[in-house]
Amino acid sequence: MARQANIRRMVFYPMAGGAEGQFIALLTVLRFIKDNHPTRVDFLDWFMKQFDAKREFSRHVLEKVLKGSGLVIYRRKKLYLASEGEQVLDNAQPKLLLDCFMKHYGGFEELFEVVKGKAKPLRDIFPQWWEKVRQNYPNVASWSRQHALSQFNHRLNWLRSLGFVVTMGGDYLLSQGGLKVYTELLRRKVASPEEARRISHSDLEEKMRFIGEFFQFEVRKRPSVNEIFPQGAYRLKEERQLDCLWVRTIHFAGKLQYPIEIQIAGSIADTIERLEMVVNFIQKAIVITDQEQQERIRERLKAKRSPLIDKIVFVDIDDVDKIVEAATIMKAFVEKVFG
Numbered sequence: 001m002a003r004q005a006n007i008r009r010m011v012f013y014p015m016a017g018g019a020e021g022q023f024i025a026l027l028t029v030l031r032f033i034k035d036n037h038p039t040r041v042d043f044l045d046w047f048m049k050q051f052d053a054k055r056e057f058s059r060h061v062l063e064k065v066l067k068g069s070g071l072v073i074y075r076r077k078k079l080y081l082a083s084e085g086e087q088v089l090d091n092a093q094p095k096l097l098l099d100c101f102m103k104h105y106g107g108f109e110e111l112f113e114v115v116k117g118k119a120k121p122l123r124d125i126f127p128q129w130w131e132k133v134r135q136n137y138p139n140v141a142s143w144s145r146q147h148a149l150s151q152f153n154h155r156l157n158w159l160r161s162l163g164f165v166v167t168m169g170g171d172y173l174l175s176q177g178g179l180k181v182y183t184e185l186l187r188r189k190v191a192s193p194e195e196a197r198r199i200s201h202s203d204l205e206e207k208m209r210f211i212g213e214f215f216q217f218e219v220r221k222r223p224s225v226n227e228i229f230p231q232g233a234y235r236l237k238e239e240r241q242l243d244c245l246w247v248r249t250i251h252f253a254g255k256l257q258y259p260i261e262i263q264i265a266g267s268i269a270d271t272i273e274r275l276e277m278v279v280n281f282i283q284k285a286i287v288i289t290d291q292e293q294q295e296r297i298r299e300r301l302k303a304k305r306s307p308l309i310d311k312i313v314f315v316d317i318d319d320v321d322k323i324v325e326a327a328t329i330m331k332a333f334v335e336k337v338f339g
Helices: 022-036 040-051 055-067 083-091 094-104 108-115 122-136 145-161 176-188 193-214 268-281 291-304 317-338
Strands: 072-075 078-081 165-168 171-174 218-221 244-250 254-262 285-289 312-316
Touching: 022 040, 022 055, 022 078, 022 083, 022 094, 022 145, 040 055, 055 072, 078 083, 083 094, 094 108, 094 176, 108 122, 108 145, 108 171, 108 176, 122 145, 145 165, 165 317, 171 176, 171 317, 176 193, 176 317, 193 218, 193 244, 193 254, 193 285, 193 317, 254 268, 268 285, 268 291, 285 291, 285 317, 291 312, 312 317
Parallel strands: 254 285, 285 312
Antiparallel strands: 072 078, 165 171, 218 244, 244 254
């Protein structure tokens, strides 16, 4: 998805409620507007009293957060919820609010891009974000470093409040929901469904690489089926590849091998065939797919009385992000404690 540098605004603002309480505070504000349709003055007076806020802060919240994000509109000198505001209030889903923010304000996508990966301190995240924002939005080149840092913090704290960024020992990382948003952002940038599926597939491969390395496996991407066969065994003449392979060599015990297949689209029969070829030489076979395809694979394995049925392990696509979040937190903890 092309960035709309000439459309999106850049000067954003926080909400009352602190770094992690902003979303709840915003829902309270939207409920007040929906129930009362206040004038601008009445809203500012209520907001100041409700949150013990100064008038200037209250005015910025109204103009930048509520009106600027398309949540609230003026009609006959009174405030009403726009359709986006109604959806956010009725569903109370952080992703809907984030979509509103990203539609009208720049700087959020760049934050997802730099926070992804391992847990990072602010001193590493901010310079990377600032560089990306200046590249994508030349109109911010005149900002002072202090102003840029404030705008960075406003966005980061909103992502914390919405649950897309979490902290570990002072470092920041994407949560399960944040990882899902980042993958969605990657998919939006391509035109065809086929390319979007390829990105999703590659993203899952990279996440399984990270998980495997966290558990101290040697990780091989796109290994040949022949690599799993023991020395001296028959080799296929045709090239048959798996998506990923976790390998660990145990002295006096041989290899532990865990082939991984990512079944988003394509032939289930081909996936089963590749794994059945190596079933006698592996500990478990891990298949990343959705619930519907899990059932279809199970049914086929049972019908064939395949030995793979006792070695296959299914992982739901959404659960991969849970594991990545947990592994990232544990890795950050280990690094902080044991260096």
